[in-house]
Amino acid sequence: MKSNSPVISFPPHLPFLSRSRTLKTLLFSAISSSSSLHQLRQIHALIHLFGLHASSLLVAKLLRRLSDLGIVPPNPYPSLLFSQVPSPNSFLWTAFIRSHSFSSPLSIYLLMRRQRPPPPPLSFTFSALLKSAQSISEGIQIHAQTISMGGFDSDLFVLNTLIDMYIRSNHVTNARQVFDEMRVRDILSWTSLVVAYSRIGDMDSAAELFEQSPAKDVVSWTAMVGGYSQNARPREALTVFKRMQASGVAFDEISLLGAINACAQLGTSNYAIWIRQVVDRVAVRKSGLVGSAMVDMYSKCGLIVDAQRMFLEISEKDVYSYSAMISGLAAHGRAADAIALFEEMVTTTDVRPNRVTFINVLTACSHAGLVEEGRRYFSLMKKKYRITPDADHYTCMTDLLGRVGFIVEAHELVQSMPVEPNAAVWGALLGACRIHVNPEIAKIASERLFQLEPEGIGHYIVLSNIYASAGMWDEVSKLRKIVRGMGLRKNPASSWMESGDGVIHEFFAGDELHPRSKEMKETLEYLLGRLRLAGYVPVLRSVVYDVSDVEKERILKGHSEKLALAFGVLTTGVRDVIRIVKNVRICEDCHVVMKMASSVIEREIAVRDNLRFHHFRNGVCSCCDFW
DNA sequence: CTAGGGTTAG
Incomplete structure (x- = not known):
């Protein structure tokens, strides 16, 4: 908590004229650095004391700060401030319009036009109006108004806001049209569109524009890094991040987030170590923003101990940091620790859980089969924290019930939930039917999914x-x-792992694409031979094709995580953990093989599936065979 | 004074 009041020191030796200007400047910066209504009121009193309450500049700044603090009409304070200025200039009118952005900015604008003489509107007067437009048609009307005032038809500021208005209402094509017709563009025009394309998942258009843009700054680079990472293209995200560094643009905290997230998606430990060094160079590691992303990244790279260490280093832990840590513990099957951390958060800190935190807690329960605890948190969330469960929470509950085998109850929950079940909910139910082989309910769930x-x-x-x-x-x-x-599947199942030099090797079921494919096959045969001596029997029911047992066994041997395992045995040091990342759920047979291999070859193996980790040590898995 | 932002279920 910041409790320091803004300090206004007054240099008495300055001549009067510049004193007045200096005073304004000091008060102005005091407003910017204020952090509470209480402080603002104190500054307001000072402004009165110095007879500066008619200053449009100071009052406009006060209004802006007030809206930052959420103090907007119908709260009377902004209007009170405004009414104390006898002849507000265009800047103040604009600030007043902006403070009404959630009520009726247009009515203030009309009031402004009725003044005699009317203050000349500024480009950002219209921008303020455009920003609060509730609909496209309202926005177009405002823009027409803007043009009719003359002199604004090619105003960069107005057109950029128009672009943003279209983007906000998902009309990227219209935004692009405005952009194409602009005679002068600045980096903001370019970046707005790059972001718009990446938000709709069209990274190719985003990249095309980005490459064409004449100037690139930290924000536009960040938009590309973040765009690739949010669109599940982590390698490209990191390539762009490296290009940004090579181009001499220094990165800041925000630009690191996309890169950290990309490393999380890759899930390999060398990238975790690499990004940590990058982050350490700018020493922002303890910030909640970067810290939370790092906790998440370490967890997803299998380095849960590092995640915990990082979590402890965050100086101001907020709901994001806690949620990231809870989610990490959950993914590593450490439900008890995840729940304990949640309890610690609510009992020893002021941090309030949000809807995501509850998703994380429920997921933790789900991964450990803690049905009763899950039910308890589900009701706690409603009763104590007044969070209305949404479809995502119902997905967790459906998964929790279904995973332990309460399929009928899970189905009843889906039918009785107060919000419309979405694809994720039905998907959870279908997933449960897969684990417990319930073709009847599976049919019901999948029919909904097909729709x-x-x-x-x-x-x-x-x-x-x-x-x-x-x-x-x-x-x-x-x-x-x-x-x-x-037609063909878009995302075939694959596993990947990293060799020591940071190169990522990806394997697909049954593929012989890798240059060391032959060696890998031999290694796997040798390994499976040793496992058989230890009692391994292939789990033939993991094969979902109606083929002979011999054929089933051949298919099992080709599973991508087994190829990765063989590659890991071949290429990593005998003391290294073999870390494998997989984009779909691990099958039962591979799970057995990993368990047995961990004891037969005395190696620790970590497999990250699409949603959680399996740590194999001495023949057992951290998931206790429940996944 | 408008462009990039950490936690999210199948």
């Missing part, structure tokens, strides 16, 4: 796998036909 996400080829495959596990081969072949008709 909600008709392009989601994965749902057909999961349903088909459930039918396969239940031996319903007629149904399987019907679904296979549909899947074939839909």
Whole structure:
């Protein structure tokens, strides 16, 4: 908590004229650095004391700070301040309009126009109006007004705001049209569109514009790094991040976030170590912003101990830091620690959990099968914290109930939930049906999924796998036909790992693309041979094709995480942890192989699946075979 | 004085 009041020191030796200007400057910066209504009122009193309450400059600044603190009409304070200025200039009118952005900025504008003589509107008077436009048509009207005033038709500031208005209402094409018609553009025009394209997932258009933009600064570079990372293209994100550094633009805290997140997605430990060095160079590690991202990144890279260490180093822990840590512990199967941290947060700090925190806590319960605790937190969230559960929370509950086998109850929950179940909810139910082989409810869930996400080829495959596990081969072949008709899968299952030099090696089921493929095959055969001696029997039911047992065994051997395991054995030191990242859930057979391998070859193996970690040590897994 | 922002279920 900042409790220091702004200090206004007055240099008495200055001549009177400059004293007045200096005083204004001092008061002005005091307003900027104020952090509470109480302080603002004190400064306001000072302004009165010095007879400066008619200053448009100071009052405009006060208004702006007030809206930052959420003090806007109908709170009378802004109007009171405004009314004390006998002849407000255009700047103050604009500030007053802006402070009404959530009520009726247009009515203030009309009031301004009715003054005699009317203060000339400024470009950012219109920008303030445009910013608060509730709809496209209102925005277009305001823009027409702007043009009719003359002199603004090619105003950069107005046009940039117009672009933003279109982007805010998801009309990227219109924004692009404005952009294309601009005779003069600045870096903000370019960046706005780059961001707009990346938000709609069109990174190729974003990149094209970015490359064309004549100037690049830390913000526009960051937009690209963040864009790639938010669109699940971590390698490109890091490439752009490195290019930014090479171009001589210094990065700041915000620009690091995209890069940290990209490393989290890659999930490999060398990138974790690399980004830590980058972060340490600017010594912002203890900030909550970077700290939370780092906690998340370490967790996702399997370095949970480093995540915890990082968490402790954050100087001002907020709900993001706690949520990131809880989510990390959950992903590593440490439900008890995740819950303990949540309890510590609510009992020993002022940090209030938000909806995401509860998603994290419920996920922790889910990964450990803690049904009763999950129910308790679900109701605590409503009763004590007044957070209305949304579809995401119901997804967690459906997953929690379904995962332990309460499929009927999970289905009832989905049917009775007060918000419309979305694809994630039905997906959780379908996932539960896969684990516990319940083709009846799976059929219900997947029919809804086919409606909600008709392009989601994965749902057909999961349903088909459930039918396969239940031996319903007629149904399987019907679904296979549909899947074939839909074309190739966009995201095939793959596993990847890093060799010591930071190169990422990716493997696909049954592929022989890697230059060391032959060696890997031999290594795997040798390893499986040793496992067989220790009692390994391939889990044939992990294969969801109706083929012979010999063929099933051949398919199992080709699973990408086994290829990665072989590659890891070949290329890493005997004391290194073999770290594998996988983009889908690990299958039962691979899980058995990893467990046994960890004891037979005395190596620690860590596999990150699409949602959690498996740490294999001495023949057991941290997930206790519940995943 | 408008452009980039950490935690999120299947």
